Amino acid sequence: MTAxxxxxxxxxxxxxxxxxxxxxxxxTGHASVRLIIKLRRTRQNDLSYDDLEHMRKVTGYVRRHAExxxxxxxxxxxxxxxxxxxxHDLKK
Numbered sequence: 650m651t652a653x654x655x656x657x658x659x660x661x662x663x664x665x666x667x668x669x670x671x672x673x674x675x676x677t678g679h680a681s682v683r684l685i686i687k688l689r690r691t692r693q694n695d696l697s698y699d700d701l702e703h704m705r706k707v708t709g710y711v712r713r714h715a716e717x718x719x720x721x722x723x724x725x726x727x728x729x730x731x732x733x734x735x736x737h738d739l740k741k
Contacts, residue, residue: 651689710735
């Protein structure tokens with residue numbers, strides 16, 4: 650997903666409803682998507698070690714979660730919305 654698509658997604662009710670909640674009541678993925686937006690807008694040469702570590706975390710999560718794809722149409726599933734909170738829309 651592009652940074653613009655992620656920003657639009659971040660503002661939806663669905664993005665706030667899915668995922669494991671942290672102490673603040675915000676899901677881990679929802680909090681992560683703000684950093685993903687920043688990273689998408691950062692030149693590769695300007696990325697820090699911490700940025701790269703976060704990208705590895707995102708890649709690992711997406712791989713594991715994608716393997717759990719439910720059968721049938723995933724258009725309006727918590728599974729898809731959770732992935733979108735991590736910057737990926739595998740329905741496309």
